[in-house]
Amino acid sequence: METSNLPDTNNYNFLDRGERSLLPDEIEHLAAVIKPVYDSPMSFETIEKFSRILAESLLREEISFKTSLELWKYTNFDVEILKEIYSKPVPEEVLLLSETIRDEYNNRDALRLEREIKKTIRKPMHYGKLTKELETNTYVILDKDRKQTFIEREKYDRKGNLDSIETVVLEACLKQLTIYDSPISEEPRQFKAVFDVSDGGRNLVVGPGFREEVISNLKDNNLIASKRYGEDVITASLNLFAQQGLAEMKTDIETPGFFYNHENKEILFAKYEIENPDKEEIKQGLRVLEEFGEWYGNVKVKLATIFKWGLIAPFGFTKKQMGTKWIPWLFLYGQPGSGKSRLGQMVLYMWNEPDDETNNLGGGSFDTEARIGGCLSKSTFPILVDEPAGVFAKDGLIEIIKNAVMKTVVRSRYRIGHLGTVPAYCSVILTSNVFSPPDGAFNRRMETLSFTHNEAKTQEEMNQFDEIFQMDSPKRCKLNALKAITQAAAVEIIANPDLLEKDWKDLADTLIRLIYMDVGEQPPEWILQWVKSETMEDLDNEQREAIRILISESINREIKRIPLVDDEYRPVQSKIEPNIKSNESFNSRVWYVVNEGLIPWMVPFHDSRKNKDYVCLTLGFKSVLQDRLRICQPLKGTAQLMGWSYAPVRLSVDANPSKVIKINFEKFVNAIYQRGGDQDHLL
Numbered sequence: 001m002e003t004s005n006l007p008d009t010n011n012y013n014f015l016d017r018g019e020r021s022l023l024p025d026e027i028e029h030l031a032a033v034i035k036p037v038y039d040s041p042m043s044f045e046t047i048e049k050f051s052r053i054l055a056e057s058l059l060r061e062e063i064s065f066k067t068s069l070e071l072w073k074y075t076n077f078d079v080e081i082l083k084e085i086y087s088k089p090v091p092e093e094v095l096l097l098s099e100t101i102r103d104e105y106n107n108r109d110a111l112r113l114e115r116e117i118k119k120t121i122r123k124p125m126h127y128g129k130l131t132k133e134l135e136t137n138t139y140v141i142l143d144k145d146r147k148q149t150f151i152e153r154e155k156y157d158r159k160g161n162l163d164s165i166e167t168v169v170l171e172a173c174l175k176q177l178t179i180y181d182s183p184i185s186e187e188p189r190q191f192k193a194v195f196d197v198s199d200g201g202r203n204l205v206v207g208p209g210f211r212e213e214v215i216s217n218l219k220d221n222n223l224i225a226s227k228r229y230g231e232d233v234i235t236a237s238l239n240l241f242a243q244q245g246l247a248e249m250k251t252d253i254e255t256p257g258f259f260y261n262h263e264n265k266e267i268l269f270a271k272y273e274i275e276n277p278d279k280e281e282i283k284q285g286l287r288v289l290e291e292f293g294e295w296y297g298n299v300k301v302k303l304a305t306i307f308k309w310g311l312i313a314p315f316g317f318t319k320k321q322m323g324t325k326w327i328p329w330l331f332l333y334g335q336p337g338s339g340k341s342r343l344g345q346m347v348l349y350m351w352n353e354p355d356d357e358t359n360n361l362g363g364g365s366f367d368t369e370a371r372i373g374g375c376l377s378k379s380t381f382p383i384l385v386d387e388p389a390g391v392f393a394k395d396g397l398i399e400i401i402k403n404a405v406m407k408t409v410v411r412s413r414y415r416i417g418h419l420g421t422v423p424a425y426c427s428v429i430l431t432s433n434v435f436s437p438p439d440g441a442f443n444r445r446m447e448t449l450s451f452t453h454n455e456a457k458t459q460e461e462m463n464q465f466d467e468i469f470q471m472d473s474p475k476r477c478k479l480n481a482l483k484a485i486t487q488a489a490a491v492e493i494i495a496n497p498d499l500l501e502k503d504w505k506d507l508a509d510t511l512i513r514l515i516y517m518d519v520g521e522q523p524p525e526w527i528l529q530w531v532k533s534e535t536m537e538d539l540d541n542e543q544r545e546a547i548r549i550l551i552s553e554s555i556n557r558e559i560k561r562i563p564l565v566d567d568e569y570r571p572v573q574s575k576i577e578p579n580i581k582s583n584e585s586f587n588s589r590v591w592y593v594v595n596e597g598l599i600p601w602m603v604p605f606h607d608s609r610k611n612k613d614y615v616c617l618t619l620g621f622k623s624v625l626q627d628r629l630r631i632c633q634p635l636k637g638t639a640q641l642m643g644w645s646y647a648p649v650r651l652s653v654d655a656n657p658s659k660v661i662k663i664n665f666e667k668f669v670n671a672i673y674q675r676g677g678d679q680d681h682l683l
Contacts, residue, residue, distance in 0.1 A: 014086035018064035020127075026120060027067065027601045028219050031074035033116045038075040042104045049100045051077035054117070055085035061121045062128075064148045077233040134229075134241045140169075140236040147173050147198040147238060151229055169226040169233040170218065171198045177238065177247040180208055180254045183261065184268075186321065186408040186423055190254055197223065198660060208254050208455045209237065210377070210422075216370070222650065257380025257425060258314050258490070260321040260497070267494045269316060271379075276491050279519045281484035286516070288481040290524065295465055296339060299455050301529045303343060306330065306429075308508035308530075309447065310347030311489050316427040319500050328533075329405055330429040331443075334451030337462065344384040344429040345471055349479035351381050351487045363388040368398060374421035376404055380425045388430050392633070393626070398442055400641045401428075405445040434629055435547075450542075472642060488515050505530060524654055551602075552672050558598040561591050590669055603651055605662065615668045616649055617661040636660060642671075 022030070037050050054077075058068045059347045072082055097117060098110040105113075108514075138152045149170035155163055166194040175193035191214055192207040206217040215224075215234050224230040253259060256271035283537040289307065293300040309330055316327040330338040345354050354360035361383060366372055367390030375383060391397045402423035403410045455467070470476045489511045493499050499507060510526055564586040565589075594615055595604045601620030606613055617635070625631040625638065639646035639661045648657035669675060 005250070012087050012089070014065050014083050016065075017059065017086045018062050020062045020123065021064055021067050022071075022121070024070075027070050027074075028122050030071055030117065033113060033120070034075065036105065036109070037101060038077060038112065040105075042101065046101060046104055047076075048078065048081065050097060051075070051099055052081055053095050053100055054083065054089050057081050057097065057117070059085055061091055061096055061123050061631065064123055098159065098662040107622075130237075130240050130244065130246075132236050134232060134236055140233050140240070142173050142237060142240065144173050144175070147171075147196045147201075149173050151226075151231055151233060157322060167226055167229065169229045170195075170223055170237075171225055172204060172218065172223045173198075174241060175203065177207070177241040178250060179238075179247045180250050180252065180253070182253050183251060183319075184253055184255075184259045184316075185262075187253065187255060187259075188421060188423065195223070197221075202378070211238065212370070212373075216237070222556075233664055234410075246421075255377070255379055255423075258318050258493075259380070260318045260319070261501075265497065266495050267315075268289075268498075269490070269494070272381075274490050274494065275487055277484040277487045281481075282488055282515060282519050283521075285481045285484035286519070286521070289485065289527075290476055292469070292479065296411075299451075300526055302451075302531050303346075303448055304527045304529055305447070305449065305531045306332075306343045306347065307350075308512065310350045310382060311486060312504060312508050313427040314351060314380045314490075315349065315422075315493060315500060317380045317408065317425045318477060319504070319635060320406070320424075322500055323498075324501050325407045325503050327427055327445045328445055329401075329427055331448045332429065332451065333432045333434065334431055335456045337457050338451035338455040339457065340431045340451055341384070341386060342465075342471060344386075346479055346482070347382050347429060348384055349474075349477060350482045353474040353477075353480075354384070355474075359383040361385050363390055366398070367391060367394075369396065372397060372400055372404075373410070375412070376424045376426055376428075377422050378426070382427045382429060384429045384431065386431050388432065390683045402442055402445055408599040408603070434631070443539065448539065449531055449533065488518065530619070543631060544642060544675055547625065547631070548672055548674075549640070550624070550628055554599055554602075555590055555593050555672070561598075572576060586673075587669055591665065594665075603660070605649055605651065613665040614649075614666055615663050616651065617663075618651075618658065619660075621661065637660065652658060 012600060017579065034050075034054070037047060040047075055068065059069075065082070068082055068086070072079055078383060096114060098107075099115040101110050103115075111189065129144070132140045134140050134151060139152050141152055142149050146301065148168050149172065150166050150168045153165045155165070169320075172195040175196045178192040180190040180192070188210055190208045190210055192205070192209075193214055195204040195218070195583075196205070197204050204217070204221060204223070206214050207281070209217075209235075215231055218224055218234065219230070226233075243311075246320075247358065253270035257269070258272075259268045259270070260266075261268050281541070293303050296303045309327070313327065320326055324373065330344075332344065334340065348359050350356045352359065358378060363385060364387045366375055366388050370486065372391075374387075391401065400410050405427075407424060409421050410424050468473065469478045471479070474480075492511060492514055502510060512523050591604070591613065593599060594602055597603070601618045601624060603616045603618055604613065605616050616640075619635060622633075622635045622638070625633075631638070633641075636646045636659075646659065647661045647662050649659070649660050649662055650657045
C-alpha cells in the first residue's frame with residue numbers, strides 16, 4: 001500500500017512526526033515486552049489491532065517515526081499500519097492495549113504488559129513545558145497546553161515513593177517576550193510580554209514596562225491565583241524565557257527623552273523628533289511668548305522664570321547623569337484663578353501637549369509610591385501635578401520626592417516586602433491653592449513661587465485669555481509655536497553637551513541669549529529676570545499667620561453667640577460698652593468659649609500645682625488644618641512651627657494622657673490676637 005493512497009490522512013509527512021527518541025536498549029526492552037503478542041498463535045486480527053493501538057500510543061507520546069520503525073523491525077507488524085497512523089493527527093484517546101489481547105491472553109499478564117509498555121514510552125514529567133527550579137524540590141512549570149503557570153512541590157511518602165503537589169499560580173502562560181536592555185545604565189530592563197490566558201482563549205499583551213508593571217497588569221486582570229507565589233513565579237517566567245533564548249532582545253532606548261552617553265560623551269534622544277527650526281519659526285515662537293507675557297502684566301517675571309525652567313527641564317535627568325547640579329522642581333501655590341495651572345500647561349506645550357493620562361495630572365494620580373514611580377519613569381519631559389495634598393500627608397512619599405529631585409533612581413515599595421528601583425526621569429511642576437511645606441529639606445529642593453490675590457484674573461479676563469490662546473484645545477493652542485524655541489534649545493545642547501555643566505539658571509539664560517542672537521534680536525529685559533524663590537522662613541511666617549487667623553475666626557464666631565451683659569448681668573445691645581471692651585472681659589469671653597467646649601478641638605486644662613490655665617489643641621486640630629488650610633503635617637510639627645509646647649495631658653479624670661498642643665492661656669490670647677507685644681509663645 002502506497003503512502004499517498006492511505007485513507008483519512010491529513011497530508012502529514014510521517015517521516016517528520018515525533019520529537020522523542022528511545023535508546024537502543026529501551027527499544028530492545030520494549031520488543032521483548034511485546035514478544036508474547038507478535039510471536040504467538042494469536043489471530044491476525046488481534047495482532048493487527050494491537051499494532052495499530054501501539055502505533056497510536058507511540059505517536060501520542062511523541063516517539064519519532066524513526067524510533068517506532070526500529071521497534072517494528074523486531075516484530076512481524078505491518079509497516080504500512082505504522083505509516084498510516086503517523087500520517088494522521090494525534091488521536092485524542094487511545095484504547096487500552098490490554099483490551100485487545102484479553103480474549104487470547106491471560107488477563108493479569110495483559111495488564112502487566114500494558115503497564116510495562118506505558119512505563120517505557122511515557123513522556124518525562126513536564127516534557128514540552130518550560131521548567132525552572134524555584135527552590136529545593138519546588139519547580140515553576142509553564143504549561144502552554146493548559147495555558148496556566150503553576151508550581152509543583154515534590155516530596156516522598158513514607159514508602160519512599162515520589163509524590164508531587166501542584167498549585168496553580170497564574171491563570172495564564174507566557175507565550176512571547178521582548179526584552180529591552182537600554183544602553184543607558186540607569187534605565188532598568190523593560191519587558192513586553194504576551195500571555196496566553198486560560199479563560200476564553202484570549203491573549204494579554206503587557207508593556208513595554210518594568211517587571212512591576214507586568215505583575216500589576218496580571219493582578220489587575222485577576223490572573224494571579226496565588227498571591228503567595230505570584231511575583232516569584234512571574235519573575236521566574238521572564239527569566240526562564242531569557243535564559244532559554246526564547247525572548248527577543250532589543251537594545252534601543254524605549255523611554256522618550258534625553259539621555260547622556262558616558263562612553264561617547266554625547267546627548268542621546270529617543271522617541272522624540274528633533275528638527276532644526278528656521279529663523280521665522282523661532283521668531284514666531286518668541287512673539288507668542290512675549291504676547292503671553294503681556295497677559296501677566298507686572299508678574300510676567302514669574303512667567304519668565306517658569307518658561308526658562310521648562311526650557312531645560314527635559315535635560316534634568318541628563319544633568320543628574322553627568323553629576324552636575326540638579327534642577328529643582330517647581331512649586332506654584334496661591335490664589336485660584338491667578339494663572340498657576342496655565343503657566344504649568346505652558347511648559348507642557350513647550351515640548352508636547354497637555355494630556356490627562358500622561359503629563360497633566362490631578363493629585364490622585366500622584367499620591368502613592370507606585371503612582372509616583374510610574375509618573376517619574378515614563379519620560380524625561382516635565383509633568384504637571386495639580387493639588388498633590390496626598391503627597392504631603394505621607395512621610396514616605398516626601399522622601400521619594402526628595403530623592404527623585406537629586407538622584408537618577410529612587411527606591412519605591414511597589415508591593416509588601418519588595419523594594420524596586422525606579423528611574424527618576426522627569427521633573428515635576430506642583431500647583432496648589434495653599435502651601436503645605438512638610439519639611440525644610442523638601443522645600444530646598446523646590447523652586448517655590450507664590451501667587452497672590454492681586455494676581456487673580458476676573459472671569460471676563462479668563463474667558464478672553466482662553467479665546468485667544470485656546471489652552472484647552474491642544475491642536476489649536478497658540479502656545480504650540482513655543483516648540484520652535486525648545487527645538488532650538490535642544491539643538492544647542494545636543495551640539496554642545498558641555499552647556500549642561502552650567503548651573504540651571506545660568507544654562508537657561510545662556511540658551512535664551514543664544515536663541516535671540518541666532519535670529520538677530522535682543523531679548524527683552526523681563527525674560528532674563530528671575531523671581532526669587534520663597535525661603536523656608538517666608539513660608540513659615542505665612543503658615544503661622546494662616547493658623548493664627550483660623551483660630552481667631554473660630555473663636556470669634558463663638559464669641560458672637562455669647563449673650564452680652566453689663567456688670568449687673570443685665571442684657572445689653574451694643575458691644576461698645578466700656579466694660580465689655582476691656583481686655584479682662586475679652587479674655588474671660590475667650591476662656592468661656594474654650595471652657596464650654598464650643599470648639600471641639602480646643603480643650604481647657606487647669607494645672608492645679610501651678611494654678612494656671614492652659615488651652616489644649618487636640619488631634620482634631622490637625623484635620624481642621626488639613627481641610628481648611630491644606631496644611632498636612634503632624635500635630636507636633638504644627639506646635640514647633642508656632643513655638644508652642646507638644647506634651648501628654650490627661651484631659652479628663654478617667655482618660656489616658658493624650659499628646660496635644662499645650663499653651664498657657666494668657667500667652668495663647670496674646671499670640672492669637674497679637675496683644676501686649678508678647679511674641680514669646682513658649683511655656
